[in-house]
Amino acid sequence: MPVLTNNRTSSNNQPNSSHAVTVATKYSRRPNDSGWLKIRQEPSGKDAFLCEYTKVTMLKEKNGRTYFKVADGNSSWVGIEASMATENAEKYLSDVAPKAPATMNVKYHGNPVSTRSEIRGDTNKQQWAIASFDGKTAKVTLNSVWGGEYTPLPPGTHRIMAPDQSHANISTAGYKAAHPGRVRCNDVWFPIEVEGTTGNSSRYIHIGHLSEGCVTFYELLKWNDIYDYLIDKRMKEGKGKYIGKLIVEK
Structure with missing residues (x-):
């Protein structure tokens, strides 16, 4: 697994391959009217849930999943590593940051x-x-x-x-x-x-x-x-x- 860098590597078709993603901060969005975004804790595989506008720090993408660290908030999940299916991460992790208080x-x-x-x-x-x-x-x-x-x-x-x-x-x-x-x-x-x-x-x-x-x-x-x-x-x-x-x- 390559070390995380600021440069995206090209993808390939090798099984179990992975590639680094550009270091970035993103913010969660709700997928439905429950208001909570389900994520998977790593490596336990247990569910966790984020409210909207929780900051996450992107780590890597591997085998169709995007990995990140929960970087802030008021939940018990702050600081954990987690992942989502990459197709969902593209929908529900946004560049738009919170506004003033x-x-x-x-x-x-x-x-x-x-x-x-x-x-x-x-x-x-x-x-x-x-x-x-x-x-x-x-x-x-x-x-x-x-x-x-x-x-x-x-x-x-x-x-x-x-x-x-x-x-x-x-x-x-x-x-x-x-x-x-x-x-x-x-x-x-x-x-x-x-x-x-x-x-x-x-x-x-x-x-x-x-x-x-x-x-x-x-x-x-x-x-x-x-x-x-x-x-x-x-x-x-x-x-x-x-x-x-x-x-x-x-």
């Missing part, structure tokens, strides 16, 4: 109010707020579960983190099903690093009608807007861990 504002709206969810069919006391981003607004709930275990996100300047993993284990499929073909990437959640803490504070920006201290997009059809706004943003510091600021006011 995002800013999202959230302002409390009144006192908690009991509200029946048309989707879930249950009634919960909701702490409403209005989220503002990219010239748009959306109704969100900051808490639906009371009694001391969960509290609304406190005022402050928090940091939005890049998605960590699929949250399909906490089903939001019902919200997607309520609007066929109009909601996507519902399992891609954005962690929040609460001001004064370090790392994921177990609070997220996500779609839904039930909030456990998160910023939960109650207006389901606004979810695509916030996903599109956040996913292609990154802060310079943090090696791709952070997307931008979340400013919360009462």
Whole structure:
């Protein structure tokens, strides 16, 4: 196997042959509405998944597969070597880098109010707020579960983190099903690093009608807007861990 260089070698028809690829940085794209790109860990062969705009460093191409290193992000896959079928790598690894950091504002709206969810069919006391981003607004709930275990996100300047993993284990499929073909990437959640803490504070920006201290997009059809706004943003510091600021006011 040749050493990786900055010059592409010519291909040949020899079995098990390989050739070096030009050293390059690329960024992942979603292949479908799940929002997650499946890759193969090397050498274990186990699956891993990347959110959009995760940076990867290209390594080599061999036997119809493209190999790379996961170079940044907020997932447990950072630093691993992985591969994809070359035909998929050509589709879902892009030269387009993330944009400047995002800013999202959230302002409390009144006192908690009991509200029946048309989707879930249950009634919960909701702490409403209005989220503002990219010239748009959306109704969100900051808490639906009371009694001391969960509290609304406190005022402050928090940091939005890049998605960590699929949250399909906490089903939001019902919200997607309520609007066929109009909601996507519902399992891609954005962690929040609460001001004064370090790392994921177990609070997220996500779609839904039930909030456990998160910023939960109650207006389901606004979810695509916030996903599109956040996913292609990154802060310079943090090696791709952070997307931008979340400013919360009462």
